Amino acid sequence: MIQLTIMKITGYGPWTLTLGSDREHELQMLQSQLYNKLQELFSKKNCLVFLNRSDEYFSVTNGLSLDEHIVIQKELESLFDVKLSMSIGYGENPYDANLDAYEAKKSQKFLNEQYSIFGTLNGHSEHSVTIMHLDVDDLTSKRKQKMSPYDTSSLMFKIYSRMSEYFLSKNSLTFFMGGDNFMVVTNSEFKNFAKDFIKISKDEFEIELNCGIGTAQTSRDAVKLATKSLDTIREIRDSGKEKPEIYELN
Incomplete structure (x- = not known):
């Protein structure tokens, strides 16, 4: 079984428009800073973050609890103006875990509404x-x-x-x-x-x-x-x- 967490910047399009037309350099810096911080926080939990698109990130989070996801969300909220949602899914293979996470967010299946965390936790550390x-x-x-x-x-x-x-x-x-x-x-x-x-x-x-x-x-x-x-x-x-x-x- 694979547990997968998908992180996505929320309301990104409308937020970028508030920066005016001369914004691309700021967006590129923000995206790189956000990726750097996500990689730092998840790697401390023995996970690795993969860049899917510049506003979306994947991490294989086998064994990572809801509380640990919340701790990461709290730190991100203290550092960045933009917010991220987290969708957690699991399945027999990585693609099914991705679908499980996607469907959880689509159906608004909250694990923690305050910190925009959706999905279903596996939580088992014995799976490889x-x-x-x-x-x-x-x-x-x-x-x-x-x-x-x-x-x-x-x-x-x-x-x-x-x-x-x-x-x-x-x-x-x-x-x-x-x-x-x-x-x-x-x-x-x-x-x-x-x-x-x-x-x-x-x-x-x-x-x-x-x-x-x-x-x-x-x-x-x-x-x-x-x-x-x-x-x-x-x-x-x-x-x-x-x-x-x-x-x-x-």
Whole structure:
């Protein structure tokens, strides 16, 4: 089971209009500051925040209680003029948890109305989460050969779009983490998914991906293991040995 919290700025559109037309720089600063604070607060609770859109954020919050969500909301309200809603859902896979959270907010199913928290809490800490960390193998040398910075960005977004489409069909959620890094919140069939998409990236983009996989009780620990797995692939490659495409730790 996966517990997922979706955070969204409330009344954002009307609020932005109060800033006048010369507002874009202020909005970009606000969004980056808000993301920074969310990442700080949730990481202290062994969670990790993923940027879905600039006004919306996802976090896998296995084991995080309602009271802990309220503490985070209180701190955010003390720091920012804008307010956030939190929608908590859970399911057998990440996509179903996302739907559960969405439906809870849509139907106004409050867990705490004062702090705009909707949803259903799982609260069980014994359930594990699996996260993949993928990156492009040796992108630096590829860029030196034939790709400008903007060409590289364009390619990363094409890969991200294809990756998101593929993993969504497997009830998993994909997030672009910057550079050439992607993370996928997935479920028990992850090994087959990773192998299949690595082949897709070779066939469609002529790009080789590495995939580190981590499984733990919290999303921060799962990401730590996934990143350590990815680092292990690089270490094997740099040692001159034949590297695996996929490496897993739990």
